[in-house]
Amino acid sequence: MPAAPKIRPVSDLRNKFSDISKTVHESNEPVYLTKNGRGDMVVMSLEAYEQNLFEYDVYLKLKEAEYQAASIKKRYTHNEAMTELRKIISGKESPRKNQRGVNDV
Secondary structure, eight states: OOOOOOOEEEEHHHHHHHHHHHHHHOOOEEEEEEEEEEEEEEOOOOHOOOOOHHHHHHHHHHHHHHHHHOOOOOOHHHHHHHHHHHHHHTTOOOOOOOOOOOOOO
16 A cells, blocks of 8 residues: 655745655655645655656657557567567668568567
């Protein structure tokens, strides 16, 4: 079960900055700041922010791969794919493009 979100008034950013900093660094979770009882900002450690960016980038690449897989009929076995990749890496062959101009391998 995920931990309950940490919610603090935005005034704590000024009055209790070191406490908020300690919380975000120790828990690796964001702190939600409210202004007049409504959500206003989120504070997180740089490490947590960079991890979120990395995970989002991986997610986008996986979605792109799913889209490409759905739009291409040809399928490769593991051995076929590895053979093609080794040829490309060794410089013996350039990547093949399909009808959409996307590398097949």
